[in-house]
Amino acid sequence: MPRIAFPLSLIALALSACSDSGAAREEIRVVGSSTVYPFTTAVAESFNNSRPDMRAPVIESTGTGAGINQFCAGIGPQHPDLLNASRRMTIGEFEQCAANGVTEIMEVQVGADGLAIAQAAxxxxxxxxxxxxxxxxxxxxxxxxxxxxxxxxxxxxxxxxxxxxxxxxxxxxxxxxxxxxxxxxxxxxxxxxxxxxxxxxxxxxxxxxxxxxxxxxxxxxxxxxxxxxxxxxxxxxxxxxxxxxxxxxRVRGLPIDGTTPTYETVASGAYPGARPLYIYVKKRHIRAVPGLAAFLEDYAAAWGPDGPLVRRGMIAAPAPVRERSAAIIARGMTLSADALR
Amino acid sequence: MSSTLVPEVPVTNGREPAERAPTDWKTHAMQSRIRKRYAAERRFRLLGLGAVALSAAFLVFLLGTMLINGAGGFVRTEIALPLDFPALSLDVEREQLAQRGADLALAGAGLQNAVGVAAVSAFGDEGEDYLADNAWLTVREAIKDDPSILDRRVTIAVPASSRIHLAATDDAEPAIEAAAARLNAAGALTRGFNWSFLTGSDSTDPTSAGIWGALKGSLLTMAVTLALAFPIGVLSAIYLEEYAPKNRWTDLIEVSINNLAAVPSIIFGLLGLAVFLGTFNMPRSAPIVGGLTLALMIMPVIVIAGRNAIKAVPPSIRDAALGVGASRVQVVFHHVLPLALPGILTGTIIGMARALGETAPLLMIGMRAFIGSAPEDLASPATVLPVQIFLWSDQVSSGFVEKTSAAIIVLLVFLLAMNALAIYLRNRFETRW
CATH class of the missing domain: 3.40.190.10 (Periplasmic binding protein-like II)
Known part of the structure; x- marks a missing residue:
């Protein structure tokens, strides 16, 4: 075994030296929730189609928890730029991120996913x-x-x-x-x-x-x-x-646990039948990764009530939430620990 | 020596041995014994035949379902979409279309919406749903080929949505079925071989999903695997068989290699994640990392097959070569290796076939991902055929069912081609003595 491992590790070392992964990465990397995955892939596809000169984004469906672990592992080309999350990041995860140097995270609510329980009006x-x-x-x-x-x-x-x-x-x-x-x-x-x-x-x-x-x-x-x-x-x-x-x-939403389903309660997550969907972005990657800013703009263009994401089953966030999310992207507003408390 | 070959004459105290009475085959007891023997023979033969028939039946079932389900994946339905470009008034400069920025210009001019509008005016309110999500890309290519069509009315065959496609092939919702029938009656539907399935990459829309991205990823990964595992595996096998002294260390190595060959593949994925991604910081999802990981996995298989093949070369050949003054290296490379090559190649191809069908280790190193374009080189992100099959089988959209089967057919064809190559090589190099 050592006789095999030794030449192999030499070759791996040589390869890693020439593949030069320390340099900037050209494609956008996304990890995280399988619920957000179909929407992010849809945005990636239209990004791909309208910008043929850019490298295609790579989207992995790992689940929110495993995705946060990867996302928070550090800043740099070997770490993902974007996290799909079907729930909000917890304060503990935010601190784990910060401990690894992942600060300046932008939290963008892209929409919601959920179901309503209703009866005739x-x-x-x-x-x-x-x-x-x-x-x-x-x-x-x-x-x-x-x-x-x-x-x-x-x-x-x-x-x-x-x-x-x-x-x-x-x-x-x-x-x-x-x-x-x-x-x-x-x-x-x-x-x-x-x-x-x-x-x-x-x-x-x-x-x-x-x-x-x-x-x-x-x-x-x-x-x-x-x-x-x-x-x-x-x-x-x-x-x-x-x-x-x-x-x-024609139909009326049933209050569940005392909360009636409305856009506000869905977006805030107060209604038990719905959960907001987020993407988290590393602000420090936006300048380093080509196309990341454009990708976020494409996302913002797609999440409207009659946009392509809604046709794929996402629930559009209410207008104020969409405006705030668009502002976060446009102005690069980052998430603070207080917002999560 | 001769004592074991020639039995000694039994000691009979000088007398001739008594003559044995001839066997009576006609007695009842003997007849029943013979019947029993024949029955056992027949039973065993039938059992063997049954085992072969059962495995053949499973294979036929697998291939049959794949072919029936997958055939539709190679076909696509197209709708003849009338486009009145002057009426759609696309805001795009003719000069831009000749340049590199043509795609961006057309996308920016709202071509996608314009195609939707054209579909609604041609086929009614639901018209947009009849077209594939990426139908506008076909129109874009048509405009780039011949910008003059922007000044007139043209009819372009664009891919139909997967619901229309499925309605044309099997059962669907009545509304879609009726729409398909109406389009068909109007002569707007055509069906043809789906070349984009063989040339395209992954997509969220089954009508434009293609296998080339994954196939190219598999080819690149296999190339890395072969380039590493074959030479290292064969050299290890030669050293262990021809040079290594027989001692405790080589025994340990032998046991380790045998163990390694039986280690579950996911473990190699974890190893690849820790070593190649963690320590060497190699790029995630890259065919080079996939190839390295799979090379680790199949190397023990090649070493074991190689050692057995080398062991099977008769010692007389070595002795003869050494006897006429050949050096050890000459013995190995002029005589032993050519004779062992068919066996080594068989082992290698078996290992490569295993690597080709492997998903678990590749999940760990990020090759399970949505990637909308084919990989350009060994370091660019890629996925491989079995992972693509896995991803598609997970998709909600019903159009992906036939794409999954079609992708399996492509994988099986790839495997068959590899095995055919192995048999050809083996027969070519095979020597008998």
């Missing part, structure tokens, strides 16, 4: 918590088969109307978001013991949705769910947040 108003949703929709709430037929079975304070929920099929990304944002927290709120469960047992108790009638698989078409809700005022529906905005005259 003329329906009797309901107000639910995530624990209610969990107890009404899980196949095995608290480990026992679900027998609830009306909302009153779930919580006597709720009206005795039958549980009918139109939602996305299990193959849908909206369903994944629903599981992550509603079912899992609801499960842990209604049944704290669930946090002890692991793997399949946890999924079985917390994420598996009942298939005995009350949950109606309504297909991938969110518009269809809106139509069904209007036809059946006792039902509630789960769909992408943008459809709620588009059909505001």
């Amino acid at each position: 003329q329906a009797q108003p309901l107000s639910l918590t995530r624990a209610h949703l969990y107890r009404a929709l899980a196949a095995n709430p608290m480990g026992r088969p679900n027998t609830a037929r009306t909302w009153a079975d779930v919580d006597p304070a709720l009206p005795a109307i039958p549980i009918t929920v139109f939602g996305p099929p299990s193959t849908s990304g909206t369903r994944d978001s629903f599981n992550e944002l509603m079912m899992e927290p609801g499960c842990e709120a209604a049944w704290p013991a669930a946090a002890e469960l692991e793997g399949d047992a946890y999924d079985e108790a917390c994420v598996l949705i009942r298939s005995d009638g009350p949950y109606v698989d309504a297909g991938e078409n969110d518009n269809l769910i809106v139509q069904k809700l209007v036809a059946d005022p006792s039902a509630i529906g789960i769909f992408g947040f943008s459809y709620l905005e588009e059909n505001a005259s």
Whole structure:
């Protein structure tokens, strides 16, 4: 083994010397969230198409946490320029960044991702918590088969109307978001013991949705769910947040945990069904990496309510947030630790 | 010596051994024993045949599904889009189109929107959805080829969106199906071989996604792997077989190499991450790093195959060469290596085929990434075929299903070509004695 490793390391050394990676890098490097990945790749593609003289950006989908580790590892060509994040950076991560010399980070909210729970505008108003949703929709709430037929079975304070929920099929990304944002927290709120469960047992108790009638698989078409809700005022529906905005005259967002879904609550992250999406940029890389400034401008041009990112399923941030994000990019405003506290 | 070859005559105390009675094959017991033997023979033959048939069935199933699913990936649907350029009034100077900045000028003049507007006026409100996201690029290339079309009405065949494409091939939503049928009736749809699949790179839109970027990445990575692993592996094998003394150290090395050949590939990825990226600061996602990592992975395979091939060269050949006065180096390079080469090549190709299909170590060094253009050199970011297949299989858009299968077909063709080369080389160099 040493006999192989020795010449090999010599060759590697020689190669690393000639590949000269210490010099400036020509392409933009992005790491981070798989949720933001499709939007950043879409921007990268249009960046590529309209600027053929630039090198194509390299976007890796590593997940937010692993992405932050790489992003915060340091300043320089071997470290990424941009971080996709489906949540805000924590103060601890910000300090970890600073400890490695990664200061002057720009935080840009590009939009939001999420789902809304809604009912027909003329329906009797309901107000639910995530624990209610969990107890009404899980196949095995608290480990026992679900027998609830009306909302009153779930919580006597709720009206005795039958549980009918139109939602996305299990193959849908909206369903994944629903599981992550509603079912899992609801499960842990209604049944704290669930946090002890692991793997399949946890999924079985917390994420598996009942298939005995009350949950109606309504297909991938969110518009269809809106139509069904209007036809059946006792039902509630789960769909992408943008459809709620588009059909505001016909359906009404249900308050979840006391928060009604509006653009403000979605953008601020107060509404449990939505999460803001961010990109973090190293300001000190903007001058060093060719095209990074233009890439950010392309991003800003794409995130509007009728831009290409919304067509790919992103929720546009409200106008004030977009303006602020655009200003952060234009003026290079950096994030301070106080903003994260 | 001879005692083992020629059995001694049994001691019979001087008498002739008693004559053995001839075997009676007709008795009942003997007949049933013979039947049993034949049955065991038949059973074993059928079992073997069954094993072969089962593996063949799996292979046929795999290739069949790939071909059925993937065939559509090589075809694309195009829509004849009428464009009335004077009416669209693109704000672009003719002089700019002859220069390098033509792409930028056309993008800046709002060509993308103009194509959308043309689609809406030609096919109704939904018209923009019928075109692929990158349809405007086809129009851009057409304008660059012949700027004079900006002064007249032309019809350009642009790629259709993947929903229209899928509606033309199999089941889809009724609305899209109806739209496709309407376009088809109007004669606007044509289908042809999708050359851009073989020449393009990754894209977020299945209609413009191509395999060339990943294929070139694979070629570059394999080139680095071969250039490193083959000479080092063969030299190690020659040294260990022909020169190294037999002692505790060489035993240790032998055990280490055998162990290394069985180490899971992800470990090599971690090694590559720590050594090449961490210590040597080599560029992330680069084919050179991928090649180095995979070279580490397949080197033990080449060493083991090489040693076995060298061991199989009869010692008489060495003795004869040494006997007529050849030096050790001459013995090795004139006699042993040419005879061992077929075996070494087979081992190398097996190792290379394993490296070609490998994803896990490459994930660690950042080759799992969206890269919209083909790599230019060994240090520019790249991805490889199996990683591209993995990335596409993860995509939500249904148009990527057939692209995934099509990419698998490309990978299998690549593998087949490599194996065919191995067999050709082996037959060419094979010597019998």
